[in-house]
Amino acid sequence: MGHDKEKYEDQITLFALGLLKGYELRQLEEHLDAGCEICEQLMRESELTLSSLAYSLDDSPLSPQVENKIFDRIEAQETAPSKTPKLSFWNSIKPIWLNLGSAVAVVLLVFLFANNMSLRNELSVQKQDIKNLQASAGKETEMMDFVMNPNVQTVKLAGTMSELNSSGKLLWDEDSTRALLLVSNIPTLEEGMTYQIWCMENGIPVSLGTFKVNENGEKMMEIKSMPRPSKEMEVLITLEPDGGMPHPTGATYLAGSI
Template identity: 25%
Template sequence: MGAVSTQERREVECLSSIYPEIKQELDQLTEALEEYAFLHSVEPPAALKTKLLQQLDFETPAVQPLKAEETIVRPMPVDPFTGGPTFRVTWIAAASMGLLLLFFSFYLLSQLRSNQKTLASTRSANESLQTQLRQIREKLTQTDNTLAMVSQPGLRTMELQGNEKAPHSNILLYWNTQTHEVAVQTRALPALPADKQYQLWSMVNGKPVDAGVFDARNESKLIQRLNRAVTRAEAFAVTVEKRGGSPTPTLSTLLALTPIKS
């Protein structure tokens, strides 16, 4: 009915083409407006046509000269909005239906935007829960594997204390002399930059042998299984190396060296 801007009308048309529920609602409102107009229309009395025909004179009247003193009087145009009560009621009803349609369209738009925000928030929360669930499953798998390792016969447990460079460092070492598996639990270790890692070394005949790398996970207290097999060891040492490990230890970063008691 021309009560909205061009941009708003385009938005409603676009949404109605995307969502069948909106188009169906608009069609129902249009039909209701038409039914309302037909329902409140007033038929003229049947005798009005006969009365008008009797008053009309279809004979050509003789042209009478205008007198000089006569004044030509023309009726003023009638404002359609000041017409009869029936016209005013119809116009008010149509305007009310137009405003109702406008408000309902804004309501649909607000509900649609609110539902879209809720859906986006639900998807984000679901993705976050999926990530947390995946991390929990990985930790449970790691814990089960570690428990299976430490429950096997031949397991030796020793504590590696930090030297003067890291006096508060504390590492618990698990070494299975039968399966040759090694794992560590970091109780207290300084945090390292992202490009650095701790590396474990097993001393065999006085020479260091790579036993794997690990990170400082003091807050989790998880047991980290290393990816190297240790068949023999006279002592274990820990150094700080570049991420991924080093083929030879950096003695200047030696943090702990603990001999194995026989």
Template identity: 20%
Template sequence: MNPDDRDEPRDLAAAYVLDALDPADARAFEAQLARSAELRKEVTELREAAALIPLSAPSVPRDDAALKARLLSRVRGASAGALRSPRRSVWMAWVGWAAAAALAVVAGLQWFRASSLSEQLARREATLDEILEPSTQLILLTATGERPPGIQLFWNKAGGRVVLHAFNLPPAAQGRAYQLWFLRDGAPVPGGTFNSDPDGHALVTVAGPPADLTLIGAAVTDEPAGGSAQPTTTPVVVGTIGGE
């Protein structure tokens, strides 16, 4: 891509919204986007306009009753029930143990299961927003060894969320997952579970520690896929606040 100084960020916003930017332009634009609230507003407005475009597409004859029946049979039992309730009940068990372990973690699970470029971009934008928030504190979790895994936690205190970025972390075995722990003076408080990609990376947004907790550090352990109420293995990585 030859550098083209004539492209003002605003000029790229339309193509960005249409997912039509070439990769180098898209990266440059996202860097601008992260810095400029005005540009984000522009993008939001253009997205609203673009979302009206399909109103002009010809309607397709359809059988609403049959489609709705298919839709309901897809969701019945399969999704809200199966995906939400059991996880929630796992979390509920923790609430008793750890006071206010936030239920919102469910929303962050599998945040980065990417399925398309535009969604990846939208998520990246959301992640940047979390990381660039002024109250965000970085906590490094480290280990020792030849090619040690590492985790960066971007703790957005205002939003009560944590963006977790892992590297060199081999995926947990079948039926297992990694679990984040918030360390305090006392028993660790359980955080969200996640897994890494085959290339050892993970990028997830999970709930932050309970607001009333005095956090002294964080750790990650290998646990059963549903998560544990207290650590059952030795931490893979550990880090404390304000130091190594």
């Protein structure tokens, strides 16, 4: 039985290019399974030629018959209705994940997820920092405008203990009932204690709030509702238990009069 080398050579070339289909594909596979040494050699040569194309400077020309069959098959595939649904993005990259191996893929997914969450957290922290800076800058501007207001009165608060160099000021705007307390050089507090500021009018105390000082004995505190005095009013700062008291009970550290 003669060997139709030209026929099988064309089929092997199309097979190597992935264009051999249907009956011809089955025919070639059966022929190769039969142990044809000539076609096995043609197959090896075809695979070697294709694998070296990317590194070759010269293209090896195909026979006109093979070229015609290639173009005919490509045209038939382009015009034929597609029976295979379009692959999703995940399906198109799935072979890559499978080649990595399930363990590596899981580790990579965990890393990507953790990295994404870390970036989200950093962005959230940065946004919060920006908000805090904007709020702080806005507050400083507001306080500066308050201090520069010509209607603001200054009440000096003097230390009542000679051994301490404590001092303070109460900046008070009678029109808006707002005030700003500034103190310096008063003792830092023991645990469970706080300073409390009072307005005393006719012996009746009105608490304006409590505060603690920093390590240098300093504090700036905004008072949003300052009583309007009908006559002379005394301002006191006393030492009280945490949470404050309904009336002064501790030592007085600063005092002044409006």
